[in-house]
Amino acid sequence: MSSSPNRIVATVFGAVYLLVGLLGFAVTGGVGFISTSGNLLLGVFEVNPLHNIAHLLIGAALLIAGLANVRAAKSVNVTVGAVYLLLGIVGFFLVGTAANILALNTPDHFLHLASAVVLLGVGLGTEKSVPRTSAV
Numbered sequence: 001m002s003s004s005p006n007r008i009v010a011t012v013f014g015a016v017y018l019l020v021g022l023l024g025f026a027v028t029g030g031v032g033f034i035s036t037s038g039n040l041l042l043g044v045f046e047v048n049p050l051h052n053i054a055h056l057l058i059g060a061a062l063l064i065a066g067l068a069n070v071r072a073a074k075s076v077n078v079t080v081g082a083v084y085l086l087l088g089i090v091g092f093f094l095v096g097t098a099a100n101i102l103a104l105n106t107p108d109h110f111l112h113l114a115s116a117v118v119l120l121g122v123g124l125g126t127e128k129s130v131p132r133t134s135a136v
Helices: 005-027 049-068 070-094 106-125
Strands: 039-041 045-047
Touching: 005 039, 005 049, 005 070, 005 106, 045 049, 045 106, 049 070, 070 106
Parallel strands: none
Antiparallel strands: 039 045
């Protein structure tokens, strides 16, 4: 793998989100698939099975793109970063409602916002000669 910032961030974030998704299943026994409240992962982050699957899918997309090439990594970093930015903001309004199908809590929102800052910062701020729009 090259020392591309986009590839490094996508690969590392991908591996971490895959691990978080797998670990989430260790704590979500007995939690409904789309329960609006879940069990705590690492004693802080509320998760349910759907939230775990989302982490697995996002982790896989990032890891595959990071291992593939700079263009794919940049594209996925920007896309996932934008989704996390939106989720980080909207998440504050979902807590306590039936729409909170990912069992989000306040620490989740801040983690999603922090992930968005890193992914968007690297995706938009580095390797400007690489087009962002391409098939992954």
